Amino acid sequence: MIRFRDLRPQHRELRDEIREALDRVLESGIFALGPEVAAFEEAFAAYCGATSAIGVASGTRALELALTGLGVGEGDEVITVPNSFVATAAAIRSVGARPVFVDVEPGTLTLDARGLAAACSDRTRAVLPVHLYGHPASMEPIVAFARERGLAVIEDAAQAHGAREGGRPVGSLGDAGCFSFYPTKNLGAIGEAGAITVCDLERDAAIRPLREWQGSAGNNARMDALQAAVLGVKLRHLEAWTEARRARAAHYNQLLADSPACTPLEREGFRHVYHLYVVRVEGRDAVAKAMAESGVETGIHYPRPLHLDPRFADLGYTEGDFPVAEAAAREVLSLPLDPAHSEATTEAVASALLRALARG
Ligand SMILES: Cc1ncc(COP(=O)(O)O)c(C=O)c1O
Structure with missing residues (x-):
């Protein structure tokens, strides 16, 4: 039997490195945010060619916080694609906005920028392309369109750690990059985790406080320190x-x-x-x-x-x-x-x- 996924071999191979990282966290007594999360954020931001990364509790939370931090809320519209995991559109909804779908390119099944103009209204605040299956959306025309109209660009990079367009890593191509570290992802935690990458410290300041009950729409979206320690091992x-x-x-x-x-x-x-x-x-x-x-x-x-x-x-x-x-x-x-x-x-x-x- 060839299983679709088996997460055990990877963890058998890394068992010693992971145990060492877990022991370090146990000894530190700091289990949410703290130095392990900060160290992983720094390493992951560098990997993505971003200025900073904000560790959060899941990819869904990453999308929600990025949307809120970039000013998307009640009554707004966000353009995205219909062929994604449900979380993409659900996150738009959960901040009170409306997902507006555009069709995808037949080759890569990622957002077709030719559909943007027709989907745009005076309520549109952001475009949220998905780097589906690990292939980046064609970001150049998407970002050009968004800049012209003053829209935010949020990358759903949950499936695309390390993917690149023209040599530039996803997570550094728009205003915010949202990653999932769900266990099956290319970089997977041994539980739930996610991150938001940004290339601008002002954006970092708008998003980061939202993960721990600060800011207008605060919530608990803190990253778990054990996950950060394991992700730090796997990132290598x-x-x-x-x-x-x-x-x-x-x-x-x-x-x-x-x-x-x-x-x-x-x-x-x-x-x-x-x-x-x-x-x-x-x-x-x-x-x-x-x-x-x-x-x-x-x-x-x-x-x-x-x-x-x-x-x-x-x-x-x-x-x-x-x-x-x-x-x-x-x-x-x-x-x-x-x-x-x-x-x-x-x-x-x-x-x-x-x-x-x-x-x-
Ligand atoms: C495209 C896409 N967006 C968002 C998510 C949500 O991530 P999470 O499961 O970590 O909340 C996932 C994966 O689960 C995904 O594949």
Whole structure:
């Protein structure tokens, strides 16, 4: 059985380093914020090419605090994409604003800047592109549009630690970058955690106090010191893991090159970090079922775009509104990809997919 995800091998490998970090926190007696969080924030900001990072309790909290800190609130509109994890649009909602969706580019399935003008109204305050699966959205036209209209740009980089556009890391491309360290992420905690990166100290000052009951809309979003200590250990390995992910993705691309499966695009000048390796296939559900029968678990990210999700029914969208995102929802299939996988695992997954496609 090839599981879609198995977080155990990584932690077995790092057990000694992690135990040492955990012991250090136990000895310090400081379990929320404090020096471990400050040290991780500094290292993570440097990794992202940002001025500072603000450690918080989750990626969702990162989005909420970034929105609030950049002045988004009740009655405002925020432009984002319908094909993301629910947290993206839910965070917009939870600060009292309304998500306004635009369709995505067919190649990378990230925000298509050509849709921005039509989605913009006099209530629009921010644009929130998602670096889906680990490929950065095309930030240049998005930032140019936002600057022209005086809108904030918040990157949802929850899936894209270390991804780059034109050599510049995500998290440094807009006004604030929001990261998740949920355990399955490329940089994952052993619990929940997140961070916001900024390239401007004024923005830092507007956002940072919100995580501990300060500021107009304060709340508890503090980062856990144990998570920060573990993340500090893992950050030292992240580049090697990312290169391993990229090598496995290249191997998949080669094995699937002549098949009917459409392999993921890495746009010229961008660095994809393959949080997910997502192919597109016709008859996706039957293909996934056949692969499961031959012992390969797969995933679907995401089976239903948010504009058709009953939780957002009141926004008034209908089927047909975002054809690119809707077609993707029918065809996307995430294959197992892990830095710890052997070449034989990649080959076994690819063969199972090719057999399933041949059956169809
Ligand atoms: C695109 C995206 N945005 C936001 C989040 C929310 O992060 P968290 O689960 O840490 O709250 C996630 C992941 O879970 C995500 O994949």
